[in-house]
Every structure is written in C-alpha cells, then in structure tokens.
Amino acid sequence: MVVLIMGLLGFTIGYLDQPSPYLREVLALEGDRIQGHAIFQMNCAGCHGLEAKGKVGPSLQGVSEHKSKRRLVEQVISGKTPPMPQFQPSPQVMADLLSYLESL
Structure with a gap:
C-alpha cells in the first residue's frame, strides 16, 4: 500500500512497510519532553486542551498506549483527520x- 504525504516542498511517497526517511530520522532522535510540551502548547492545545484532555x-x-510511535508521527503529519x-x-x-x- 502506498501513502502520499504532502511535504513542504511537494509530495513524497512512503510505503507502509518501510518508514520514510523523515520517520526514520524522527525515530532515531531522542526527544525532549519539556520542549515537546512547549511545542504542544503552541500548536496543539487550542484543539486538544492545555492538559491534552480534549476540547475540540x-x-x-x-494516546501512546494504543498508538505506536510511528502511528503518532503519521497522525500528526498527515492531516487525514479533519479538522486537524x-x-x-x-x-x-x-x-x-x-x-x-x-x-x-
């Protein structure tokens, strides 16, 4: 199955069986939870609430209990769940x- 992901410079094609270069790079990095919280507050809290307990x-x-890291990244970048x-x-x-x- 082929998935089209709209990147900043155009379309990229990723195969579900093989992570995209973007996904591989994200998963190889160690994230900073504090920075992530600040990013969430600026970009996500308007719809998901300040404490991520839901709003719009x-x-x-x-969420990580029922979605893998890969699925979480795909959910964020895809825009497949309007109005997200x-x-x-x-x-x-x-x-x-x-x-x-x-x-x-």
Whole structure:
C-alpha cells in the first residue's frame, strides 16, 4: 500500500512497510519532553486542551498506549483527520513532540 504525504516542498511517497526517511530520522532522535510540551502548547492545545484532555479535538491522555510511535508521527503529519491540520515539523521538533505525547 502506498501513502502520499504532502511535504513542504511537494509530495513524497512512503510505503507502509518501510518508514520514510523523515520517520526514520524522527525515530532515531531522542526527544525532549519539556520542549515537546512547549511545542504542544503552541500548536496543539487550542484543539486538544492545555492538559491534552480534549476540547475540540479528542483527549490525548494515554494516546501512546494504543498508538505506536510511528502511528503518532503519521497522525500528526498527515492531516487525514479533519479538522486537524497537516503539520510537518523538523525531525527534532517532531521527536520532542512525540516525547511529550508519550508522557501523557
């Protein structure tokens, strides 16, 4: 199965069986939970609430218990769940955000 992901410079094609270079880079980095919290506050809290307990968007408490790191990254960057916008931060920023999401 092929997945199209809109990048900042155009479309990239990723295969579900093989992580994209972006995903591999994100997963290879160590995220900073504190930085991730700040990123969440600036970009996500408007819909998911200041404490990620839900608002317009769903609660993200315990999200890493039912979504893998890979699925969390794909959810954030895809924009496939309207009204959630497509968001593709730098790999380090995504790793930081992922670290915060895993702490919920």
